[in-house]
Amino acid sequence: MADSPMPARPNAKPLCIDCNTEPKIKGHSVCRACNYQRVKAWRVANPEKFAAQVARENAKVTPEVRRRRLLSKKYGITPRHYDEMLKAQSGVCAGCGLPEKDNVHGVLAVDHDHETRVVRGLLCNPCNTVLGLVKEDAETLLVLVDYLRSAGRQHDQAGTSAVSRS
Incomplete structure (x- = not known):
């Protein structure tokens, strides 16, 4: 009888599409660490948009x-x-x-x-x-x-x- 591959665990969480090692965040396609890196890169690449986003969020705060x-x-x-x-x-x-x-x-x-x-x-x-x-x-x-x-x-x-x- 040939060895069959081990069946996937039924409760296993889907893995991050970037690093393929960590479970992804619920509702996202990436893990926390990869998401952090993506957000950090976006902030550096889009400083004006980031500043506007922060201003909008701060305007809501009492x-x-x-x-x-x-x-x-x-x-x-x-x-x-x-x-x-x-x-x-x-x-x-x-x-x-x-x-x-x-x-x-x-x-x-x-x-x-x-x-x-x-x-x-x-x-x-x-x-x-x-x-x-x-x-x-x-x-x-x-x-x-x-x-x-x-x-x-x-x-x-x-x-x-x-x-x-x-």
């Missing part, structure tokens, strides 16, 4: 959903966590005390350590910008505080500005 996604993706927190931090800070900037409603965009920025990604608190835009400009270096801030204090004393003693303007 500001609250956009905020939730940003907080989650960028800082790993929820809107509820933000609200709890804001309440703990009495609704004001942790740096200067500016009320949230008086901030540029009506909300405080989430301050976080750029190396560890740990959220530290909520700051107004000017305070957050200052930390960014000094690269979050506390020593630089202390040097600047000393500078301001000594320049103020010089100004008080001389009765003129620390820098003479001719």
Whole structure:
């Protein structure tokens, strides 16, 4: 009796038409990995169409959903966590005390350590910008505080500005 080929398994999933090794995604002709490569290649080949597609999708998203996604993706927190931090800070900037409603965009920025990604608190835009400009270096801030204090004393003693303007 000749060996007959093994019959196909009745529950076997159809294979990807590109790689022919992985099961295809339901409703597609390719597997996830091949589909990802196809989409990636299409985005590179059609940047204008991709940008328009992203704009259409973003237009459908409500500001609250956009905020939730940003907080989650960028800082790993929820809107509820933000609200709890804001309440703990009495609704004001942790740096200067500016009320949230008086901030540029009506909300405080989430301050976080750029190396560890740990959220530290909520700051107004000017305070957050200052930390960014000094690269979050506390020593630089202390040097600047000393500078301001000594320049103020010089100004008080001389009765003129620390820098003479001719």
